[in-house]
Amino acid sequence: MSKVSYYTAEGLKKLRDEIDQLKSIERPKASQAIADARDKGDLSENAEYDAAKEAQGLLEMKIAKMDEILANARLIDESQLDVSKVLVLSKVKIKNQANGMEMTYTLVAESEADLKSGKISVTSPIGKGLLGKSLGEIAEINVPNGVLKFEVLEISRD
The missing domain is CATH 3.10.50.30 (Transcription elongation factor, GreA/GreB, C-terminal domain)
Structure with a gap:
């Protein structure tokens, strides 16, 4: 069960802005890093590719967590x-x-x-x-x- 969090209008806007930044800027960067590493050759011995995939996984986990927080956020009147x-x-x-x-x-x-x-x-x-x-x-x-x-x-x- 997720915990409800209460936010001011300013705090809720800040949360939404951070999620937007992760999705529109950081996510494409992570995808590009994977593509760049993939172009460097054999994936079985490519540590750069493994690191890029792991970074992408962590980013997606953070986005999912923040989306859940936003879904349970309530604005204080x-x-x-x-x-x-x-x-x-x-x-x-x-x-x-x-x-x-x-x-x-x-x-x-x-x-x-x-x-x-x-x-x-x-x-x-x-x-x-x-x-x-x-x-x-x-x-x-x-x-x-x-x-x-x-x-x-x-x-x-x-």
Whole structure:
């Protein structure tokens, strides 16, 4: 059974673009590499041909996996999300109770997580700990070196 994945419009477009690139650019390159290797002579002793066939197989496997992900992808309707609690696509400003440091994160699906741009996965320890919390609530999050406490300062949608 395949797992349903939730995407923003941006994340879904990115997935489709990557699949299109693999199918329209990488697949013909792999076929050409096989043809070039085949033209070099005896296939029984042609390591280049074997490598090209293996690369093509891996590429086709990746395309099939991504097609399956796309088939099970669901677009998140941001207009239907509640802004009183932390949910997927919530932009959350939190304060670390131990050191007073404030951080802002956007909770996204695992496939769209990018810490550099402030997007954390809802399946990460911090993401899981913040889900369902309301303004002013303290989230206690178990991490490898103990428990972190974060106060929810703001919840918004962007």
